[in-house]
Each structure stands twice: as structure tokens, then as C-alpha cells.
Amino acid sequence: MADQRPRERSDASRNRRAILDATRAMLLEHGAQAVTMDRVAAAAGVGKGTIFHRFGSRAGLLHELVGEPAIELMCAVQEGPPPLGPDAPARDRLLAFFEGFARLVIDNLELIVAYNAMPPHPRSAEFHGFWARHTTELLRELRPDIDAEIVAGLLLASFGGELVPTMVRTGESDRLLEAVRELVESVLRAP
Structure with a gap:
């Protein structure tokens, strides 16, 4: 895209x-x-x-900045090389997506904080819908025994709140990346 x-x-x-x-x-x-x-x-x-x-406006300027990395990640998921792109196994894609999503937030933290305080980006429904569909589809393939749509929403919601900004601002980005990976892997482990 x-x-x-x-x-x-x-x-x-x-x-x-x-x-x-x-x-x-x-x-x-x-x-x-x-x-x-x-x-x-x-x-x-x-x-x-x-x-x-x-x-x-200022909001339009910040929206443009938010849109750039979001569009890059969307393109990588849709047409990029493995492990994000469509030619990789679902497990690898899911792990790579959440690493890429976490890096997007880490690399753009102040922008994300400003973005969250503004009226929604004109394409926010498209971005959020894309992340949710992508995660849900991969989870359905990997874990047909769970409610993939709800679990996808919970995984994505883990980036909200104050924990992520606090960790990034205190220099704990590597720890955050590892925790995101552990969270996704815990969901992938069948009971």
C-alpha cells in the first residue's frame, strides 16, 4: 500500500x-x-x-509525521521481505510485526505522545484497523483455539498507557522490546 x-x-x-x-x-x-x-x-x-x-495546522503537521512510519510499516507487512512480509511463516511475521510496531513507538515516542493528545489522525481508523486485522489473521492461523480478535486487541492495547513512555524515557527500550517479544510468544504457546 x-x-x-x-x-x-x-x-x-x-x-x-x-x-x-x-x-x-x-x-x-x-x-x-x-x-x-x-x-x-x-x-x-x-x-x-x-x-x-x-x-x-500544527495537528496536520504532526499527523503527517505519524503517518510516515505507520505507512512504512504497513507497506513492509503487505509487500516487504520476510520476516514482516507475506512470504514468511505466520509465527515469524507476528513476532516481527510486534517488534516493528514497538520500534515505531520507541523511535517516535514524543510524536506518539503528541499524537495521542490531538484529534484523531485522518487515517487513524485505517492504521488501527490494519494493525488489528493483521494481528487477528495471524493469530487465527497460529492459535485457532483462542478468540483471536480480542487477543489481538489486548496485545495492541499493551502499547497504550504510561508504561511504554516511561520505559523509553528511562532508557529501558531494550527491556521493553524483550518484554513485547515474551508477551507475543506467551500467546503463541498452546496450552
Whole structure:
């Protein structure tokens, strides 16, 4: 599922990338509260009007940043190489998906925190629906004895709340990745 957007001029593409990179750097260094249109414009070397024209609002800008890694992960699941892509065994795909999902959250933590405080992303239903369907389908194949839809929801819900942000902010990302793997493997073990 490639992101279908019209081809843009090279200067518009450079500006878009500069704006997104400046916003991401600001999020990483100072957190979501530091992201203002004035600061992003100054850091990206563009006028504030360029940001408003391109993204519409601060929320639109943050939505675009959230969408990039989500679309990349979706594409990897749908058409990428193993272990995420369709040519891998279901067990490997499920473990790889949750590792990829955890890394997406870890690598974009401040963005995710800001995203959760905003109105929903225009494509959030698509993203969340995709993760839920993908996880449910793999669980149905691997564990036909469980309610795959509910278990998929519970696995995905484990990324909500304060535990994940707290672990990432205290330098426990590796421990988090290991725990996510253990959680998924515990579900895969038949009784």
C-alpha cells in the first residue's frame, strides 16, 4: 500500500522534508510542547505560511509525521521481505510485526505522545484497523483455539498507557522490546 500523493516540485519536496525533519528534531530534543509553527518555520528555513499551506495546522503537521512510519510499516507487512512480509511463516511475521510496531513507538515516542493528545489522525481508523486485522489473521492461523480478535486487541492495547513512555524515557527500550517479544510468544504457546 504505497502512499498515493501527486508528484511534487523538487523545491516543494525539499521544503516538506525540511519541515518534517525540523519538527522531528524539535520533538526529540524538547518534546511536543516546543513544537510551534514559528519555531518549525525558523528551524526549517521556510515561512510559516509554507507550513500552513502544506499541512494546514500544527495537528496536520504532526499527523503527517505519524503517518510516515505507520505507512512504512504497513507497506513492509503487505509487500516487504520476510520476516514482516507475506512470504514468511505466520509465527515469524507476528513476532516481527510486534517488534516493528514497538520500534515505531520507541523511535517516535514524543510524536506518539503528541499524537495521542490531538484529534484523531485522518487515517487513524485505517492504521488501527490494519494493525488489528493483521494481528487477528495471524493469530487465527497460529492459535485457532483462542478468540483471536480480542487477543489481538489486548496485545495492541499493551502499547497504550504510561508504561511504554516511561520505559523509553528511562532508557529501558531494550527491556521493553524483550518484554513485547515474551508477551507475543506467551500467546503463541498452546496450552
